Amino acid sequence: MNRDSARHARNHVRPRSRWRSVVFGGGALLLVLSGCGGVSSAAGPTAVVAAPTRASPTPSATVVSAAPSAAPDPASSAAPLDPDVVPAVDSAGAAAPNAQPADGSTAVAVLSTLAVKGRAPKTGYARTQFGAAWADVDHNGCDTRNDILKRDLTAVTVKGGTRDCLILTGTLKDPYTASVIPFTRGAATSTAVQIDHVVALSDAWQKGAQQLTLAQRTALANDPLNLLAVDGPTNLRKSDGDAATWLPPAKSYRCSYVARQISVKAAYGLWVTQAEHDAMSGILADCAQMLAPTGQEAAAQVQGTAPAPAAEPAAALPAPPAQPAPAAQPAPAGIYYANCAAVRAAGAAPISLGQAGYRSALDRDGDGVGCE
Incomplete structure (x- = not known):
């Protein structure tokens, strides 16, 4: 009787162990994904769908995927993606430590100025090291996510009474996959379009951002030069990869993608690993005249037109x-x-x-x- 009872108890406990390991594994996955610059806690349901890559029994996979969707109310689960309250930030010092590459600079030339080093330890990295997510660093009254949606989507509609800040719908021509993606704001739909940190924040942390001030890191996390609206699942697959480990599936965009990473790293004093440098050089070999993206074109045009009155x-x-x-x-x-x-x-x-x-x-x- 005692043996049977013990055997029965062991059999009864095992499923709980599997449940615990699956849940913990899923939690680890969520932590990794939330640090890549795409979505924070709202990415949970999407991340869980990807979790069953290891051969786990279907019951545990089903329970884990159901847990997030049965959790908090839709408004709270959507908040990290589409905040209704714009995070305020002190703009003092919230800028890149260096000027962006001069207008007309080639990406190849700017790449040659970046230091080549190994990765620093990831110790101490957290999303909060880069300030409040989607903070209104330019003080236009809109959070950064909606600023980028408005910039990158077409045929946008906005919610009334939000200073035209809150994007409700639109269409994205995704640069990473070259596909067209409809966007609808909502707890279950906002993740279809995510805002990617072109230089992932975790990657930046390991390549010089630890030496930046909090204000400078906040600027990096909200800099339009470092942000693109992209396909959500593709952004999750990128995670915190650099050019040596991940490139956009659409080969036609790889030159532009690498050039943008180079501009961001130059502006924020971040370095590249040797493998990353070699990968970038290899991509740019097919587009040696690709210019390094910069936000200085507008300023250059203003300076160029200033002398006109003399004529x-x-x-x-x-x-x-x-x-x-x-x-x-x-x-x-x-x-x-x-x-x-x-x-x-x-x-x-x-x-x-x-x-x-x-x-x-x-x-x-x-x-x-x-x-x-």
């Missing part, structure tokens, strides 16, 4: 009649310019009728203003 000397046309009067000022009458190049070198361009050094040979259109 408004047409307003000086009425001035010539007043110039002949001081013709008695021929003190500089000995000034002579051989050509317009000499005029410009002397800083006298454009040169007007009556101005010292002016002569008709410098004024080809005869409008009284030479070397325009």
